[in-house]
Amino acid sequence: EVQLVESGGVVVQPGGSLRLSCAASEFTFDDYSMHWVRQPPGKGLEWVSLISWNGGSTYYADSVKGRFTISRDNSKNSLYLQMNSLRTEDTALYYCARDRMVRGIIYNMDVWGKGTTVTVSS
Amino acid sequence: EIVLTQSPATLSLSPGERATLSCRASQSVSSFLAWYQQKPGQAPRLLIYDASNRATGIPARFSGSGSGTDFTLTISSLEPEDLAVYYCQQRTNWPPAFGGGTKVEIK
Numbered sequence: 001e002v003q004l005v006e007s008g009g010v011v012v013q014p015g016g017s018l019r020l021s022c023a024a025s026e027f028t029f030d031d032y033s034m035h036w037v038r039q040p041p042g043k044g045l046e047w048v049s050l051i052s053w054n055g056g057s058t059y060y061a062d063s064v065k066g067r068f069t070i071s072r073d074n075s076k077n078s079l080y081l082q083m084n085s086l087r088t089e090d091t092a093l094y095y096c097a098r099d100r101m102v103r104g105i106i107y108n109m110d111v112w113g114k115g116t117t118v119t120v121s122s
Numbered sequence: 123e124i125v126l127t128q129s130p131a132t133l134s135l136s137p138g139e140r141a142t143l144s145c146r147a148s149q150s151v152s153s154f155l156a157w158y159q160q161k162p163g164q165a166p167r168l169l170i171y172d173a174s175n176r177a178t179g180i181p182a183r184f185s186g187s188g189s190g191t192d193f194t195l196t197i198s199s200l201e202p203e204d205l206a207v208y209y210c211q212q213r214t215n216w217p218p219a220f221g222g223g224t225k226v227e228i229k
Binding site for chain 1: 156158160164165166167168171177178209211213217218219220221222223
């Protein structure tokens with residue numbers, strides 16, 4: 001079964017840092033671009049970041065640009081999100097998701113993990 | 123930045139009834155609009171992409187239509203398991219954005 005499993009979410013103080021991980025299985029990871037999408041408690045979905053299938057291109061929402069860094073290790077079938085200078089408004093459930101297009105970028109997400117919770121609070 | 127407005131905020135219907143959900147874009151997104159279903163406590167699931175194409179494994183009772191600025195997700199005959207929040211998402215303009223969601227309740 002195609003699967004994404006996120007980890008790394010914890011409670012962190014404002015200004016702190018955190019790295020989220022996403023482990024992929026049962027598909028050819030390096031054929032797909034990957035997204036991070038977040039959902040604040042009780043609210044809707046917000047796209048956060050994307051990395052291309054080969055890691056050569058990265059994109060960020062304005063709300064996280066300069067603070068978050070997306071990366072991947074195709075040899076480990078893993079996606080990461082380094083989160084620095086965290087703010088209370090970054091509190092959310094963070095999902096990793098697969099882009100629908102093979103070896104392209106189409107900004108639709110066809111496979112999602114269950115998410116990992118990040119809480120930024122003093 | 124394109125804003126997607128979904129209506130109604132909540133839809134309460136009985137099993138077997140037809141559900142019609144709307145998504146309106148602040149400017150044209152051509153046909154590059156998707157719909158996702160998020161059941162309580164679960165991750166979102168892609169239902170429809172490019173306005174009218176069902177994703178893999180999605181039942182035929184789900185259909186999408188529209189182009190430009192006005193889009194509709196129709197559930198032809200509601201099942202109890204369709205209880206969920208439904209989000210639209212555009213990929214035409216940067217940044218990719220989601221609507222605020224429509225909650226479907228089953229009477």
